[in-house]
Amino acid sequence: MTGRRQPRKITPRSLENAATAYLQRFAASAESLRRVLMRRVQRSAAVHGTDQDQGAALVSALIERYGAAGLIDDRAFAEGRAVSLHRRGQPQRRIRHHLAERGVAAADIEAALAALDEADPPDGVRADTRAAFNLARRRRLGPFRPEAERAAKRDRDLAALARAGYPYALARRLIDAETPEAFLHAEDT
Incomplete structure (x- = not known):
């Protein structure tokens, strides 16, 4: 039976390599990078007995340097x-x-x-309204559903928008719209 590989002892170079590799793979905020690097520091401290406070200082300095260089924004x-x-x-x-x-x-x-x-398009539709419209289009809810299924699936469609976090009034207006264009034009009035 094979176990996990033992973590490496933390050094400034190893932290920098880890940070660079992480940023090459993922878009990250300063705090999310800090969390990733601190997990490495904690694993190193548990296995090798390195100082966590010293590791935290190295992580903070690295993040500050990356922020100043524009690598983290x-x-x-x-x-x-x-x-x-x-x-x-x-x-x-x-x-x-x-x-x-x-x-x-x-x-x-x-x-x-x-x-x-x-950044909303010039048609004047608000961001949340546009996002609800995009979700309904992607999941084929309300006016994007075939007419024969709409009445039977109305409650299910409303529930899907509610689970996504949209207010009931917006969800009802979208699901009950005759056509997608009617929903968008109702927003203008």
Whole structure:
């Protein structure tokens, strides 16, 4: 039976290599990178008896250096992730929660959500309305469902939008719209 490989002893070079490898694979906030590196420090301390405080200082210095060099930019991370989640049909409330879980500062979250509202298409549709529309289109809910199935699946469609975090009034307006265009034009009035 084979076990897990023993973690390496933490050195400034090993932490930098780990951080670089992580950032090459994933978009990350400063806090999410800190969490990844601190797990390495803790494993090293448990196996090799290295000093966790010294490891934490190395991690903090590395993150500060990467931030100054522009390798980590929480605002850009927040804006990119917000656009991605919005495109997938996530409401702003869920986007805010997702970014907060990743350790993004509240000011950066608000800036990212404001950028979403500013980036709305010229038709004047709000970001959450557009996201609900995208989710309904992707999952074939409401006006995107064949007419013969709509009445029978109405409650199920409303529940899907509620689970996604949309308010009932918005979900009902979308599910009860005759056509997708009717829903979008109802938003204008």
